[in-house]
Amino acid sequence: xxxxxxxxxxxxxxxxxxxxxxxxxxxxxxxxxxxxxxxxxxxxxxxxxxxxxxxxxxxxxxxxxxxxxxxxxxxxxxxxxxxxxxxxxxxxxxxxxxxxxxxxxxxxxxxxxxxxxxxxxxxxxxxxxxxxxxxxxxxxxxxxxxxxxxxxxxxxxxxxxxxxxxxxxxxxxxxxxxxxxxxxxxxxxxxxxxxxxxxxxxxxxxxxxxxxxxxxxxxxxxxxxxxxxxxxxxxxxxxxxxxxxxxxxxxxxxxxxxxxxxxxxxxxxxxxxxxxxxxxxxxxxxxxxxxxxxxxxxxxxxxxxxxxxxxxxxxxxxxxxxxxxxxxxxxxxxxxxxxxxxxxxxxxxxxxxxxxxxxxxxxxxxxxxxxxxxxxxxxxxxxxxxxxxxxxxxxxxxxxxxxxxxxxxxxxxxxxxxxxxxxxxxxxxxxxxxxxxxxxxxxxxxxxxxxxxxxxxxxxxxxxxxxxxxxxxxxxxxxxxxxxxxxxxxxxxxxxxxxxxxxxxxxxxxxxxxxxxxxxxxxxxxxxxxxxxxxxxxxxxxxxxxxxxxxxxxxxxxxxxxxxxxxxxxxxxxxxxxxxxxxxxxxxxxxxxxxxxxxxxxxxxxxxxxxxxxxxxxxxxxxxxxxxxxxxxxxxxxxxxxxxxxxxxxxxxxxxxxxxxxxxxxxxxxxxxxxxxxxxxxxxxxxxxxxxxxxxxxxxxxxxxxxxxxxxxxxxxxxxxxxxxxxxxxxxxxxxxxxxxxxxxxxxxxxxxxxxxxxxxxxxxxxx
Numbered sequence: 001x002x003x004x005x006x007x008x009x010x011x012x013x014x015x016x017x018x019x020x021x022x023x024x025x026x027x028x029x030x031x032x033x034x035x036x037x038x039x040x041x042x043x044x045x046x047x048x049x050x051x052x053x054x055x056x057x058x059x060x061x062x063x064x065x066x067x068x069x070x071x072x073x074x075x076x077x078x079x080x081x082x083x084x085x086x087x088x089x090x091x092x093x094x095x096x097x098x099x100x101x102x103x104x105x106x107x108x109x110x111x112x113x114x115x116x117x118x119x120x121x122x123x124x125x126x127x128x129x130x131x132x133x134x135x136x137x138x139x140x141x142x143x144x145x146x147x148x149x150x151x152x153x154x155x156x157x158x159x160x161x162x163x164x165x166x167x168x169x170x171x172x173x174x175x176x177x178x179x180x181x182x183x184x185x186x187x188x189x190x191x192x193x194x195x196x197x198x199x200x201x202x203x204x205x206x207x208x209x210x211x212x213x214x215x216x217x218x219x220x221x222x223x224x225x226x227x228x229x230x231x232x233x234x235x236x237x238x239x240x241x242x243x244x245x246x247x248x249x250x251x252x253x254x255x256x257x258x259x260x261x262x263x264x265x266x267x268x269x270x271x272x273x274x275x276x277x278x279x280x281x282x283x284x285x286x287x288x289x290x291x292x293x294x295x296x297x298x299x300x301x302x303x304x305x306x307x308x309x310x311x312x313x314x315x316x317x318x319x320x321x322x323x324x325x326x327x328x329x330x331x332x333x334x335x336x337x338x339x340x341x342x343x344x345x346x347x348x349x350x351x352x353x354x355x356x357x358x359x360x361x362x363x364x365x366x367x368x369x370x371x372x373x374x375x376x377x378x379x380x381x382x383x384x385x386x387x388x389x390x391x392x393x394x395x396x397x398x399x400x401x402x403x404x405x406x407x408x409x410x411x412x413x414x415x416x417x418x419x420x421x422x423x424x425x426x427x428x429x430x431x432x433x434x435x436x437x438x439x440x441x442x443x444x445x446x447x448x449x450x451x452x453x454x455x456x457x458x459x460x461x462x463x464x465x466x467x468x469x470x471x472x473x474x475x476x477x478x479x480x481x482x483x484x485x486x487x488x489x490x491x492x493x494x495x496x497x498x499x500x501x502x503x504x505x506x507x508x509x510x511x512x513x514x515x516x517x518x519x520x521x522x523x524x525x526x527x528x529x530x531x532x533x534x535x536x537x538x539x540x541x542x543x544x545x546x547x548x549x550x551x552x553x554x555x556x557x558x559x560x561x562x563x564x565x566x567x568x569x570x571x572x573x574x575x576x577x578x579x580x581x582x583x584x585x586x587x588x589x590x591x592x593x594x595x596x597x598x599x600x601x602x603x604x605x606x607x608x609x610x611x612x613x614x615x616x617x618x619x620x621x622x623x624x625x626x627x628x629x630x631x632x633x634x635x636x637x638x639x640x641x642x643x644x645x646x647x648x649x650x651x652x653x654x655x656x657x658x659x660x661x662x663x664x665x666x667x668x669x670x671x672x673x674x675x676x677x678x679x680x681x682x683x684x685x686x687x688x689x690x691x692x693x694x695x696x697x698x699x700x701x702x703x704x705x706x707x708x709x710x711x712x713x714x715x716x717x718x719x720x721x722x723x724x725x726x727x728x729x730x731x732x733x734x735x736x737x738x739x740x741x742x743x744x745x746x747x748x749x750x751x752x753x754x755x756x757x758x759x760x761x762x763x764x765x766x767x768x
Contacts, residue, residue, distance in 0.1 A: 183212025479675025499664030
């Protein structure tokens with residue numbers, strides 16, 4: 001019977017009325033007959049809506065019912081029910097997210113679930129954003145190093161409509177070991193479509209590395225859970241079709257050949273080569289240092305030792321021929337750059353009628369540093385770099401390494417005129433990206449340098465305390481004092497007065513009237529007072545509010561931020577043509593390539609091997625706070641109201657420090673004359689505090705004030721007060737323990753150094 005003769009009822013096909021009686025009899029036989037034993041779950045499904053389920057089967061019968069056809073229909077329904085049960089079991093599995101930057105199959109718990117053709121699939125669920133981490137971790141297998149490439153991929157177009165099916169697939173990716181699936185060895189099997197090799201610019205694997213490896217896994221992105229990836233890993237052994245090892249140390253035939261190692265160099269070596277090339281190191285020098293390292297270790301040990309001159313030369317040629325200007329229109333060029341470098345962009349918002357342009361840059365290396373040095377520690381925001389020169393200034397997020405040097409972990413680019421950007425958007429995107437890699441990642445504190453920063457958004461996203469750094473204001477005040485006041489004694493009086501006002505504000509006592517009195521007392525310094533009144537006096541209201549409500553960051557942190565700011569200034573703003581700074585595409589390209597290369601090399605242990613090629617841009621070293629630790633106490637000479645410090649390079653030179661012990665001290669050295677915090681000021685500050693004649697830091701005073709306020713606050717619930725007292729006692733015990741360790745190691749008994757996971761702060765034990 002043709003399909004058109006069926007009736008359309010409620011969107012379903014139904015059998016003609018003359019066949020319905022015969023069909024019902026057949027179904028009764030199917031239901032109760034001894035010939036067909038139906039499973040209980042199928043009976044229950046059919047019994048729920050008897051007429052409806054029967055109507056689904058009616059169109060398939062074109063004549064009086066056949067038992068063979070009924071059996072086929074029954075089998076199809078049973079398979080559908082089994083399929084639904086399989087997906088219910090898959091979606092009930094936990095989503096695993098190991099807290100490491102990379103993870104492999106041994107870090108996951110695999111489940112066995114019945115799959116196609118009664119085979120048992122070995123599968124696990126992971127976040128889809130971490131599939132690349134799994135691929136890298138599985139490639140870095142110590143027993144059998146390799147590399148996985150995308151052998152096949154199917155992706156549903158974003159605008160293509162689809163039904164929300166439980167087994168629907170948004171994306172299908174087949175990853176295969178680069179030593180397979182073809183076998184180019186003698187007697188090996190090559191797929192018919194690959195029997196003639198056509199060279200490609202980016203091949204999945206070179207023909208001479210194809211050894212028939214069967215190791216592969218499948219990644220499926222589900223419609224039901226788009227943020228989750230289903231990994232099916234049935235062939236996890238690096239063997240050929242005969243079941244024998246085909247590459248790696250376990251393959252005896254690959255000993256002495258490149259098949260013993262991974263087919264490509266590691267990501268760390270690739271980043272090292274690119275960084276050295278970006279800063280101007282010649283190809284021959286890179287290869288010479290590399291070959292010397294291989295000889296020292298006694299020969300080839302891994303794939304990185306097989307680095308070739310041709311590979312480095314190709315990378316150098318690509319860098320030399322690349323251009324940052326992708327289009328004459330800067331806005332169009334920005335869009336093209338974002339499309340080309342999607343892995344470096346964590347947030348992008350184009351120009352619109354209501355919102356300005358906003359772009360967040362974070363490379364994979366920067367993300368790793370943020371996870372490594374940001375977890376349980378401090379994150380700082382340098383919010384005003386290039387305001388006067390760049391078309392779009394840079395906001396830098398930095399963390400502090402083991403030496404407390406600032407390392408950039410993200411750059412936010414936005415026009416100079418857009419001060420009211422939605423901070424919450426890019427912070428949430430950055431936080432989610434980090435938490436995807438490490439679910440346990442959590443900040444201890446967030447440092448800002450602008451009182452207008454959105455502290456509510458910071459607390460909501462990062463759920464941590466907010467501190468404020470005063471280094472930028474101090475730098476501007478001291479720098480302009482040096483330019484606009486000629487007499488050193490007048491400079492010292494002005495800086496001392498400013499320091500006292502800031503300390504009173506941080507204690508909660510100072511007001512804006514203090515600055516009015518300051519300008520009246522030093523009215524003779526007309527040039528500086530005109531600058532101060534025009535530039536800073538209108539801003540002091542919000543700065544006073546911020547200093548009273550937020551804790552002040554330590555001097556060591558301020559020194560690190562100042563050092564980073566000067567590094568970025570030297571490395572970025574060195575173009576001969578000033579018009580270059582008005583192109584945003586140039587800024588994006590230089591930040592993601594050359595600037596990151598400099599900061600990567602700052603952390604590279606072997607950078608001293610290339611010292612002959614160092615330029616001003618590669619200037620690194622220690623911060624002023626760290627340099628002050630190398631100055632001996634015998635190099636300090638006190639003369640009245642000033643202190644002299646012997647220069648560590650030329651012992652015949654003395655640097656004079658005015659207002660010794662104050663955080664607004666002035667030094668006669670070249671670095672201090674520019675308004676920067678120098679090592680001589682820090683050394684004198686430390687020296688006087690050890691002698692008991694120096695005043696404690698503002699950070700410590702705020703810390704003590706916070707403890708006292710906590711104890712004196714009369715809470716409605718006595719439990720809160722008891723908790724506050726126990727917390728204060730615990731802090732006191734921690735400080736005493738640190739002081740005891742300092743005394744045992746030969747330190748002063750009056751002071752100690754408290755070291756926690758967030759930062760390091762100088763502590764005066766007598767005040768505590």
